[in-house]
Amino acid sequence: MMNYLQRKGVQVNRKKLNHIAEAYYPDTIAVVNCSGIGARSLGGVEDTMVYPTRGQVVVVKAPHISENRMFWGKDSATYVIKRPYSNDQMILGGFLQHGDWTPDTLKEQSDDILNRTTKMFPKILSDNIHGPNIEDLEVLRVVAGLRPSRTGGVRIEKQNFQNKILVHNYGASGYGYQSGYAMGQEAAKLALATPKL
Numbered sequence: 704m705m706n707y708l709q710r711k712g713v714q715v716n717r718k719k720l721n722h723i724a725e726a727y728y729p730d731t732i733a734v735v736n737c738s739g740i741g742a743r744s745l746g747g748v749e750d751t752m753v754y755p756t757r758g759q760v761v762v763v764k765a766p767h768i769s770e771n772r773m774f775w776g777k778d779s780a781t782y783v784i785k786r787p788y789s790n791d792q793m794i795l796g797g798f799l800q801h802g803d804w805t806p807d808t809l810k811e812q813s814d815d816i817l818n819r820t821t822k823m824f825p826k827i828l829s830d831n832i833h834g835p836n837i838e839d840l841e842v843l844r845v846v847a848g849l850r851p852s853r854t855g856g857v858r859i860e861k862q863n864f865q866n867k868i869l870v871h872n873y874g875a876s877g878y879g880y881q882s883g884y885a886m887g888q889e890a891a892k893l894a895l896a897t898p899k900l
């Protein structure tokens with residue numbers, strides 16, 4: 704996505720902001736605030752409705768699988784996502800831990816994930832050329848992340864900030880990849896509906 708935008712002439716600057724005001728240069732017309740979980744602490748109306756939903760995944764090499772599977776409960780999620788064009792990487796998950804800020808990965812959770820996913824989708828083990836046991840799977844890495852959740856759901860909203868436009872677009876929780884494109888369209892629509900633009 705970033706490569707696409709850069710080809711269209713968009714310039715990218717990377718910078719940590721302590722306050723949203725730092726995003727405004729003298730000639731800035733609008734700022735879109737997409738700060739995810741960082742939003743909770745960003746100065747200038749900190750949003751305490753934002754909270755983390757921690758997850759952990761195990762990435763394995765699985766040339767023998769080309770499907771996705773998932774089983775979604777209210778507070779649990781077991782899923783298998785094969786990543787296309789990734790040199791056969793497959794994501795095994797997962798966890799949905801509301802309010803948990805733990806950045807580390809936990810061995811116990813990896814074992815649980817391997818147990819649940821292989822039980823849900825036995826082909827992961829039965830068709831593995833290296834053997835039929837969990838220990839025969841080639842684990843590439845284990846990752847933990849904090850989904851940017853928000854009580855009340857996403858916030859896509861326009862407001863006035865020191866007489867300039869501020870559009871909020873955050874709180875995508877565990878759906879940012881699936882809904883981010885449409886959320887972006889909504890946010891852009893709000894910004895473009897302003898006469899000054």
Ligand SMILES: Cc1cc2nc3c(=O)[nH]c(=O)nc-3n(C[C@H](O)[C@H](O)[C@H](O)COP(=O)(O)OP(=O)(O)OC[C@H]3O[C@@H](n4cnc5c(N)ncnc54)[C@H](O)[C@@H]3O)c2cc1C
Nearest residue numbers: 719720738739741758848849850875876877878879880881
């Ligand atoms: C384990 C796990 C599994 C997931 N599975 C899925 C899935 O299956 N499907 C799906 O659609 N989504 C999934 N997601 C969710 C997805 O990753 C998020 O919804 C998405 O990344 C949110 O995008 P965002 O741009 O709103 O926030 P982020 O990706 O969090 O981006 C926010 C950005 O703001 C920057 N930032 C924050 N504060 C500041 C500051 N003060 N100054 C400067 N920069 C700042 C951060 O550095 C970051 O780059 C999963 C997430 C996790 C953790």
Ligand SMILES: *[C@@H]1O[C@H](CO)[C@@H](O)[C@H](O)[C@H]1NC(C)=O
Nearest residue numbers: 723736738739742748750873
């Ligand atoms: C920017 O968004 C974050 C959430 O991502 C929110 O906490 C914060 O209040 C927003 N900033 C302003 C100035 O509204």
Ligand SMILES: *[C@@H]1O[C@H](CO)[C@@H](O)[C@H](O)[C@H]1NC(C)=O
Nearest residue numbers: 811812813814815816817818
């Ligand atoms: C995973 O399954 C094995 C074998 O059934 C069991 O011994 C182990 O306790 C399980 N681990 C977790 C974390 O559930």
